[in-house]
Amino acid sequence: MSETNTQLAEALGGVLTRASLPSVGEGVTVSALTRLTAGAANETWRFEASGSSGQQTCILRRAPFVAEAAPEDSQNLGKAGEARVQAAARQAGVPAAEVLTVLTEADGLGEGYLMAALAGETLPRKILRDEAYAELRPRLPALCGAALAQLHQVAPAQVPDLTPSPAAQQLERYETLYRSFEQPVPVFELAFRVLETRCPQEAPQGIVHGDFRIGNFMVGPEGLRAILDWELAHLGDPMEDLGWLCVPSWRFGVMDQPVGGFGQRRALWDAYEAAGGQLDPDRAAFWELFGALKWGVMCMMMTRAHLSGATVSVERAAIGRRVSETVLDVLNYLEGKESFS
Template identity: 55%
Template sequence: MTADGLEKCLGNLAARLWGAEGVSNLTRLSGGASQESWDFVVGDERYVLRRAPGGQSTPRTGTAVPLATEAAVIARARALGVVAPEVVYVLNEADGMGPGYIMRFEDGETIARKILRDEAYAKARPKLARQCGEALALIHKIDASGIEGLPELTAANQLDLYFDLYVGFDEPRPVFELAFRWLKERPPESEKTTLVHGDFRNGNLMVVPDGLSAVLDWELCHLGDSMEDLGWICVNSWRFGQSENPVGGFGSYGDLFSGYEAAGGGSVDPALVKYWEVFGTLKWGIMCMLMVSAFQSGADRSVERAAIGRRSSETEIDLLNLIAKD
């Protein structure tokens, strides 16, 4: 569908929902290869449309949930007080734009390096780790009953999933073998099944000069071990060079855990968080390899897709730093 076609469909929708005469300033937002985001204005209000690429309802990659499921989870998160986008409408077939939803536009920074370095966020940075802990505690309290399309992904399930992917590449990586073994020998014991965000990391968080303003990118949400989210935001790749601050490059484990506990998330076992940090590091390494397959198959011939394969080695060094010290 062309931007013109999309503008017409959105115009019809705006007329029906808000009695408005069309939409204006329709612009595609950059970023997000798996989703399309469009910014547009209706009257004095600014909105964002998030939909499948090209409006095609083809099966989504990996473990991503349907867009309607994502919208339902975000609505429940907001109801519990999680800072998250306000979903105003979920698309249906008659809207002619494919699966997706419309949310109210929010202004804030999502580019990790700017959040970590710009003066504008100097006052926000020291607060972020604790705010992330608080947000995660609330996310893990979401009652997901009745929401369709949420997969249950335990540590063991996911380990099998990523091991199969790795074996499929037929490329020996001794460090990954070591990490798989390390994880298999330490199945997390106190696995508490909750709703898990699945991609809670620096880069998917919106920040304003005051602190955390919205948790974004809910497409990988699932049912699983709550500690998965705490480990993922500590993966060194998401520290963007600020390794000394384990939480997203901006904060300490202590602040993350105390925010989580204070907001009623329950006590945090650092060993479990480390398990998931190792897991997340390995997972990111395999995802880098997966993105190269998209390049090699011809699905995406960009230099960026090709080059990301060379970021797998960064996860190998991180894995050794995590499991092979002393």
């Protein structure tokens, strides 16, 4: 199934005319259509929409026609669900782009949704190193903490159909996935057993973003502009989001700044509590170690997709050698070399 850019632009004009938004109105034409992401994952397009009431820069986020098999499939929200959780978060005051309309079957464009385009920086290395963000960086852990606290206080009933994904279930899912590769990694074997003993039995349940890390939010020099990529949102232990943000793989070389390479856990935690979040450092530590292990297993999975011939690419081949990064990281946690003070 393929479509030309002209066909896509025409169809998008139809979608916006159908949606009849106050900002653009009807008789919408689409120009400057540009694909922002390449590859087998979600498609992201940017375009200008112009109609009877005005002009707006929009983003189309669309599922690929052939979905890649992923362990998250079992909790796949679908693009409509993703749009719902993003809109509910925005309504609760979480920085997120405005959802304009969700594609319907009649639109003939597959699964996806349109949102208002935002300007800002998402590239980790720029956020961590550019002079433009020097004054933002010390404030960023607190901004992340406050945004997560707001998200975690949204009533789960606001977004029906979110799948519950408690710690014990995730641990089991990733161990099963890991075993399916039949490639023993001794450090991972040890980590699965240790995590089993540390697995939280009881945890409050909230809306969890599921992939909140540097690279998945947009900043400007003044602050956090938007949290992106809501497709892994689920119901679960809110500490999962705090732990994942601190996984060493997302520090981009700045290892002594556990929060995404830009701050200390204390600053994140204090702001989280100040904004009404219920902090539990032990559970956050569980999720951080689990996150390091999970990324290792995901690297194994992605390289399997290349080796099996399902998604042949040099990138997918190379990512298998990133497993050893997570092996040392996981070992550092197991040996108590990651300081949580």
